[in-house]
Amino acid sequence: xxxxxxxxxxxxxxxxxxxxxxxxxxxxxxxxxxxxxxxxxxxxxxxxxxxxxxxxxxxxxxxxxxxxxxxxxxxxxxxxxxxxxxxxxxxxxxxxxxxxxxxxxxxxxx
Amino acid sequence: xxxxxxxxxxxxxxxxxxxxxxxxxxxxxxxxxxxxxxxxxxxxxxxxxxxxxxxxxxxxxxxxxxxxxxxxxxxxxxxxxxxxxxxxxxxxxxxxxxxxxxxxxxxxxxxx
Numbered sequence: 001x002x003x004x005x006x007x008x009x010x011x012x013x014x015x016x017x018x019x020x021x022x023x024x025x026x027x028x029x030x031x032x033x034x035x036x037x038x039x040x041x042x043x044x045x046x047x048x049x050x051x052x053x054x055x056x057x058x059x060x061x062x063x064x065x066x067x068x069x070x071x072x073x074x075x076x077x078x079x080x081x082x083x084x085x086x087x088x089x090x091x092x093x094x095x096x097x098x099x100x101x102x103x104x105x106x107x108x109x110x
Numbered sequence: 111x112x113x114x115x116x117x118x119x120x121x122x123x124x125x126x127x128x129x130x131x132x133x134x135x136x137x138x139x140x141x142x143x144x145x146x147x148x149x150x151x152x153x154x155x156x157x158x159x160x161x162x163x164x165x166x167x168x169x170x171x172x173x174x175x176x177x178x179x180x181x182x183x184x185x186x187x188x189x190x191x192x193x194x195x196x197x198x199x200x201x202x203x204x205x206x207x208x209x210x211x212x213x214x215x216x217x218x219x220x221x222x
Contacts, residue, residue, distance in 0.1 A: 008150070032209050043200055043213035044153070087152070091209055097168075098211060100145075100153040 003027060004090050006101035013078045013108050020074040021104045023088030032091035033064055033071045037084045038103065044087055047073075078108045111136050116201050116214035123191040123221045131186040131217050133201030141204045142184040143168070143211070144176065146197040153200065159184055160206075191221045 006023040013019040025033075033050035048055065050062040050071050061074040075082055088101035117132045135142065143158040145168075155168030159178040173195060175187040184203075188195060198218050202211040 004152075034209070043215050044211075045213070046210050049210075097155065097158065098209070102150065102152040 003092055003099035004088050004101040006088050006104050008102050008105055010105040010107050013075075013082075013106060015078055015080060015108055015110050017078050018074065018076050019078060019106060020072060021086070022070045022072045023101050023104075024068075024070045025088075025090045025099075026069070027090070027092050027099075028066075028069060030090045030092060033062075034089040034091075034098075035060075035062055035071075035073050036087040036089055036100075038087055039084050044100075047086065073104075075106070078106075080108050080110065082106060083108045113137065114201055114203055114212050114214035116199075116217050118217060119215070120218045121220070123188075123219065125192060125221060127191050129188050129191065131188075131199055131201075131219075133184045133186065133214060134182050135184075135201075135203040135212070135214075136182065137203060137205075137212065138181060139203035139205050139212070140181065141206060142178065143202045143204075144174070144184070144186045145200045145202065146170065146195075147200060147216075148197050156186065156199075188219075191219075193221045195219065196221045 035047040036044040037047040038044040054063045059076045063072045085103035085105045087103045092099045114135045140161045144156040145153040157176040159165045201214040204211045
């Protein structure tokens with residue numbers, strides 16, 4: 001079983017709509033979780049960390065469900081500029097070693 | 111600060127050739143890593159370093175060597191390039207305890 005699994009999509013979202021997707025992780029001892037954003041032919045950049053209590057950053061909301069071992073990302077009021085691939089990232093142990101999912105590709109349609 | 115820089119941006123190699131991908135960071139980060147990204151595979155860790163003089167293997171280390179003689183630089187060497195090493199290579203750095211990784215712009219490598 002892969003350490004981090006995501007449904008790659010694409011997720012075609014009308015502008016202004018809400019989109020949500022999950023990723024599952026296999027290591028129950030994982031402590032840290034993140035969403036990174038990657039634009040086409042660019043490097044990944046941190047979007048937000050995911051905290052146990054859930055957290056929000058503007059139109060973006062991240063949730064963690066430890067019991068079911070998944071994290072989620074919700075984007076409200078989608079903008080054209082939100083079109084990107086969103087990578088689920090889990091810290092699998094010490095030394096800042098991160099496991100990356102394949103990413104959820106989001107395409108916001110005018 | 112330039113952040114994390116990588117050279118070259120693009121490279122075409124013939125099978126069997128060797129080359130070094132350069133990575134440098136000016137943020138005084140202790141941790142540095144090399145990843146490769148292939149379609150449908152996500153990012154996979156090749157090698158990483160937790161400080162100058164210390165390196166370790168990641169998930170897919172075969173065919174690659176690294177060294178870390180300074181905090182700033184973390185070059186990745188392809189010893190004898192193979193078509194299976196065609197990929198996009200990203201270098202990243204971070205500070206212990208923060209876990210946020212800063213990525214370089216990537217090197218696109220094509221091995222013929």
